[in-house]
Amino acid sequence: MEVILAESLGFCYGVKRAIKIARESASADGTACTLGPIIHNPQMVAQLAEEGIGKVDDLSELDAGRIIIRSHGVGPNIYESAEEKGLELVDATCPHVRRAQMAAHELAEEGYRVVIIGEKRHPEVKSIVEWSGDQAVVVETEEEAEALGSIGRLGVVAQTTFSGEKFKSIIAILLDKSNDVRILRTICNATDQRQTAALSLAGEVDLMLVIGGKNSANTTRLAQLCAMKCQTYHIETAAELQDEWFDKINKIGITAGASTPDWVIKEVYQKCKNKT
Ligand code: SF4
Structure with a gap:
């Protein structure tokens, strides 16, 4: 056989980087917590817990200390809340995710209706929606793209881990929805x-x-x-x-x-x- x-x-670049940042941050004085699991892998999360890197699911669980933002990223409200609470924020958001978040933010600022091609329930997609000022629509399937009405100015970004083929097929539908379309293919290599x-x-x-x-x-x-x-x-x-x-x-x-x-x-x- x-x-x-x-x-x-x-491991991809963003995950390796996030784990390195988390370990360095914990080794500074032995205490750090990630907001949600740092990556979607129970074995790695368990190993980090043994090394002293804990996890909280909500900022309300922390009154002081250091909070690590995972590679999937978070919306702007988390940065604001951490600052208000006086927490030290260590940002391990993958730079590719950051690019998608900023693309949605800038498109929204420029007056585009933002469509995110991705999975509605994925934390990264939720964070991109928040960076769009909560105005983005998430489209996961060709049927959902078909169901959209016509849009004046349409700005498109993608969940970084979305299928390239499916992205292409949804884009083909969205191109018929507007005469002013900006597409940022934020899928990572x-x-x-x-x-x-x-x-x-x-x-x-x-x-x-x-x-x-x-x-x-x-x-x-x-x-x-x-x-x-x-x-x-x-x-x-x-x-x-x-x-x-x-x-x-x-x-x-x-x-x-x-x-x-x-x-x-x-x-x-x-x-x-x-x-x-
Ligand atoms: S965007 Fe790409 S490199 Fe970054 S964490 Fe996701 S899969 Fe990894």
Whole structure:
């Protein structure tokens, strides 16, 4: 049995950076909390907790100390509240997310009606809505784009982890909604690279293992794409592997979401290799 890793997988630049910032910030005096899980990976969140990096879900849980903003970013009200409460804010927002937030903010300031192509419930998308002054509309599907009426000045940004193909297809519909359209394709390369590599590998193997948090949108998307090509399992750790998956399998492909730590990928790889 052959085990092949996707050419591009695992931690992206923004996640590596956020974890480094969190660790540096905690090592300054041993105390720091992230606002929400720093990334959508329970194993990494648990490891950071062991290193003294805690988590709060709301600023009301903190009266003093240091709060770390995760790579998904937050809306302007969090910066204001942290300042009012006298908290020290450490900003680990991924620069690509920051770019999408600022694009929405500037488009709104310039009088554009902002449409965000992305998943309504994703924290990053919620933060972009807030940076638009809460005026942006979120469109997730072609049907939702069709349902929009005509718009005077239309400004479009994307969730950084949105599918490039789906973005294109929704844009084709939005172009008919306005004669004054500005499009900022704020999808980050990490997502495109992981999706392209995963799809290509899934076309070559009998079975794909997609590793990452079950709460990670980009990992779930990788699993959906791979499932279009071959039998696919979305797992968080090597402990979930089941012997019967490997019956009559010659080639296994492995990929992992942008928030999956290297050590989790290595464990899965090693366990698969041991079966060969
Ligand atoms: S996937 Fe892209 S936008 Fe999201 S954290 Fe990683 S580098 Fe940043």
